[in-house]
Amino acid sequence: MKKTHGRAEHYNALTISRLHKSGVLEHGYIGGWQWDNGKASIGIKTIKQQLILNYTSKGKPFNYPVQIVTTPCNYGGVRYWFECPNCHKRVGKLYIAENLMFECRKCQNLNYATQQNDKLGSVTTVLCRLRNRLNWEYENALPLPIYKQIKPKGMHETTFQRLVARHEYIEWKRNKICVQNFKAFAKRYGLESELLD
Numbered sequence: 001m002k003k004t005h006g007r008a009e010h011y012n013a014l015t016i017s018r019l020h021k022s023g024v025l026e027h028g029y030i031g032g033w034q035w036d037n038g039k040a041s042i043g044i045k046t047i048k049q050q051l052i053l054n055y056t057s058k059g060k061p062f063n064y065p066v067q068i069v070t071t072p073c074n075y076g077g078v079r080y081w082f083e084c085p086n087c088h089k090r091v092g093k094l095y096i097a098e099n100l101m102f103e104c105r106k107c108q109n110l111n112y113a114t115q116q117n118d119k120l121g122s123v124t125t126v127l128c129r130l131r132n133r134l135n136w137e138y139e140n141a142l143p144l145p146i147y148k149q150i151k152p153k154g155m156h157e158t159t160f161q162r163l164v165a166r167h168e169y170i171e172w173k174r175n176k177i178c179v180q181n182f183k184a185f186a187k188r189y190g191l192e193s194e195l196l197d
């Protein structure tokens with residue numbers, strides 16, 4: 001899948017440093033968060049290292065927990081991060097989009113692909129999600145060469161083996177759909193005999 005830029009800017013984003021400066025990350029905080037345009041706002045409740053985001057959309061109430069993580073700074077103190085509720089990576093920003101969930105930019109772009117809602121699209125999304133989780137570099141959903149399939153630092157060996165096996169299966173499934181699509185295409189245009197060459 002190609003990287004897309006600029007899309008996330010259209011969404012309302014939560015920025016960890018701004019929440020921190022405003023005291024939202026302190027345990028016991030109850031209040032709201034409004035975006036600059038004043039058109040959108042959410043409620044936030046902070047319980048220990050967790051933010052509970054409260055909002056209503058299309059008449060449906062959301063109670064969305066987001067985990068806060070900290071890492072030590074070189075000069076003392078800590079740095080705050082969101083843990084993306086979908087891919088569990090540490091990020092400084094979360095975006096809300098059409099699916100009404102707060103997720104990192106990478107996940108939002110993948111969700112956009114899911115909305116296309118075709119077989120190939122959804123299997124591709126699963127594939128890219130796995131690669132994100134494995135921290136593997138990729139430009140698109142084509143099969144990855146084996147030398148790119150390195151175990152991420154700190155990942156447990158059994159987790160890694162499980163994800164690699166799943167990745168292999170999903171990649172195979174995706175290739176199969178591609179071949180099916182291609183065969184259907186050839187049939188539609190009367191090119192089946194060309195495939196046998």
Ligand SMILES: [Zn+2]
Nearest residue numbers: 084087104107
């Ligand atoms: Zn994410």
